[in-house]
Amino acid sequence: xxxxxxxxxxxxxxxxxxxxxxxxxxxxxxxxxxxxxxxxxxxxxxxxxxxxxxxxxxxxxxxxxxxxxxxxxxxxxxxxxxxxxxxxxxxxxxxxxxxxxxxxxxxxxxxxxxxxxxxxxxxxxxxxxxxxxxxxxxxxxxxxxxxxxxxxxxxxxxxxxxxxxxxxxxxxxxxxxxxxxxxxxxxxxxxxxxxxxxxxxxxxxxxxxxxxxxxxxxxxxxxxxxxxxxxxxxxxxxxxxxxxxxxxxxxxxxxxxxxxxxxxxxxxxxxxxxxxxxxxxxxxxxxxxxxxxxxxxxxx
Amino acid sequence: xxxxxxxxxxxxxxxxxxxxxxxxxxxxxxxxxxxxxxxxxxxxxxxxxxxxxxxxxxxxxxxxxxxxxxxxxxxxxxxxxxxxxxxxxxxxxxxxxxxxxxxxxxxxxxxxxxxxxxxxxxxxxxxxxxxxxxxxxxxxxxxxxxxxxxxxxxxxxxxxxxxxxxxxxxxxxxxxxxxxxxxxxxxxxxxxxxxxxxxx
Numbered sequence: 001x002x003x004x005x006x007x008x009x010x011x012x013x014x015x016x017x018x019x020x021x022x023x024x025x026x027x028x029x030x031x032x033x034x035x036x037x038x039x040x041x042x043x044x045x046x047x048x049x050x051x052x053x054x055x056x057x058x059x060x061x062x063x064x065x066x067x068x069x070x071x072x073x074x075x076x077x078x079x080x081x082x083x084x085x086x087x088x089x090x091x092x093x094x095x096x097x098x099x100x101x102x103x104x105x106x107x108x109x110x111x112x113x114x115x116x117x118x119x120x121x122x123x124x125x126x127x128x129x130x131x132x133x134x135x136x137x138x139x140x141x142x143x144x145x146x147x148x149x150x151x152x153x154x155x156x157x158x159x160x161x162x163x164x165x166x167x168x169x170x171x172x173x174x175x176x177x178x179x180x181x182x183x184x185x186x187x188x189x190x191x192x193x194x195x196x197x198x199x200x201x202x203x204x205x206x207x208x209x210x211x212x213x214x215x216x217x218x219x220x221x222x223x224x225x226x227x228x229x230x231x232x233x234x235x236x237x238x239x240x241x242x243x244x245x246x247x248x249x250x251x252x253x254x255x256x257x258x259x260x261x262x263x264x265x266x267x268x269x270x271x272x273x274x275x276x277x278x279x280x281x282x283x284x285x286x287x288x289x290x291x292x293x294x295x296x297x298x299x300x
Numbered sequence: 301x302x303x304x305x306x307x308x309x310x311x312x313x314x315x316x317x318x319x320x321x322x323x324x325x326x327x328x329x330x331x332x333x334x335x336x337x338x339x340x341x342x343x344x345x346x347x348x349x350x351x352x353x354x355x356x357x358x359x360x361x362x363x364x365x366x367x368x369x370x371x372x373x374x375x376x377x378x379x380x381x382x383x384x385x386x387x388x389x390x391x392x393x394x395x396x397x398x399x400x401x402x403x404x405x406x407x408x409x410x411x412x413x414x415x416x417x418x419x420x421x422x423x424x425x426x427x428x429x430x431x432x433x434x435x436x437x438x439x440x441x442x443x444x445x446x447x448x449x450x451x452x453x454x455x456x457x458x459x460x461x462x463x464x465x466x467x468x469x470x471x472x473x474x475x476x477x478x479x480x481x482x483x484x485x486x487x488x489x490x491x492x493x494x495x496x497x498x499x500x
Contacts, residue, residue: 100462100463100464101462101463102460102461102462102463103460103461103463104458104459104460105458105459105460105461106456106457107456107457108451108452108453108455108456108457109455109456109457110451110455111450111451113442113445113450113451115438115442115451115453115456116435116438116439116442117438126459126460129458129460130458133458136435136438136439137442137453137456139435139439140438140440140442140443140446140453141443141446141453143439143440143442143443144443144446144447145447146447150446150452150453150454151453151454152453152454152456153454153455154454154455154456155455155456155457155458156455156456156457156458157457157458157459158459160460161458179455179457213454216454216455217455220455220457222457223457226457227457227459230459231459231461234461235461236382237379237380237382238379238382239461239463240463240464241463241464242463242464244426248430248431250463251431251434252426252429252434253379254463255434255435255437255438256375256376256378256379256434257379258438259338259376259379259437259438259441260334260376260377260379260380262337262438262441262442262445263334263335263337263338263376263380263441264334264380266337266445266450267330267333267334267337269450269451270333270337270450271333281455285452285454285455286452287449287450287451287452
């Protein structure tokens with residue numbers, strides 16, 4: 001979208017629109033004071049006045065939301081003041097899409113393995129994705145036969161997940177929320193002992209989670225490049241555009257894409273093709289894969 | 301007739317020696333490595349169980365269906381290789397790596413193409429998959445990775461991303477279908493009018 005061009009035209013529209021508000025109020029007063037009009041005509045004039053007032057409000061509202069985004073890959077004519085633009089662009093300054101769906105995913109930050117994906121009907125807030133996703137992960141954990149059964153220790157996310165009710169719900173399930181920021185300030189990857197103590201006390205998980213787990217949660221944290229790499233991998237596999245019909249089709253396409261991505265991730269893990277950060281996190285999590293072919297005796 | 305034969309093609313068995321697919325796909329081939337990561341028995345069992353509940357087979361008659369393993373692998377390969385239904389089904393006939401990924405162990409050398417799958421069959425299989433089943437398949441894959449000690453759900457990250465709603469592509473098949481539908485509708489209307497006139 002040519003934001004500069006929109007800004008130029010928008011100035012003129014807003015200047016003209018400034019006078020629309022008082023004028024419509026005055027016109028409505030005149031309409032009420034005028035000799036009785038036929039009902040049909042009265043309704044038509046009232047509707048037109050309301051539409052004129054709303055049009056200005058809409059331009060002002062959309063103007064505040066408009067941000068610089070990515071260029072569209074293909075030629076597409078878009079109305080920047082279209083109401084339908086607003087929902088999908090909510091919280092997505094880099095969103096190249098005006099219409100579509102917003103899938104949510106829950107993944108391991110170390111390797112990028114996606115444990116579950118969620119595609120709700122409509123466009124709810126980001127924090128509403130979390131509990132269904134956590135439920136799905138716990139459902140997957142029930143399929144694991146070996147002991148000890150894995151558990152979710154912490155959850156990270158961006159500022160959109162900063163919701164008090166969500167934090168409480170996650171704490172009730174024994175999940176730390178140190179990776180979800182309260183403000184725009186970056187999280188500390190290496191907290192002090194006092195900070196760890198405070199985090200555990202605030203979450204009410206002093207008996208369930210250890211300081212080491214808090215340290216790990218802070219180290220994992222939320223990294224935008226990591227999330228972007230996972231999303232890019234999905235986009236490369238066709239998640240950029242929903243091609244199947246309807247909500248069921250969208251779920252099906254997303255599910256298959258996620259499974260294909262996971263298989264590729266497992267191949268990368270098996271071949272040790274991971275970033276330094278991922279290798280370190282996996283080592284801390286005790287997921288380092290021993291090379292059985294390596295001869296461990298002295299090389300001298 | 302030809303269309304009917306095409307439907308039967310995958311079911312016909314050929315003659316001559318059989319070719320072991322695994323011998324011709326190197327162990328370090330990306331598709332082989334990719335396919336080997338899936339817990340196929342668990343996934344196929346989940347799909348079969350779900351289909352048996354939702355679409356019970358009332359009779360034992362009729363030709364044998366295409367294996368669930370093949371169709372599920374084709375659907376996954378379609379996304380991995382960014383192919384259309386037709387492209388992936390055509391690759392299944394010639395690409396040994398795709399055959400390996402689909403769990404086809406050996407094929408007839410004389411080109412009988414018994415492993416042939418029509419794009420329509422793949423679309424029909426896809427239409428039977430639902431949200432619950434997809435969640436189950438993903439959960440099974442995640443559980444297998446956890447079981448193997450490759451991943452851990454201890455520390456997770458949540459995020460969302462926008463996905464554009466794809467528009468329907470204009471292709472020859474769709475144009476022909478629409479034209480046929482339109483012509484049949486117009487002929488139906490004209491015949492109805494003629495009947496009305498005749499009544500009058």
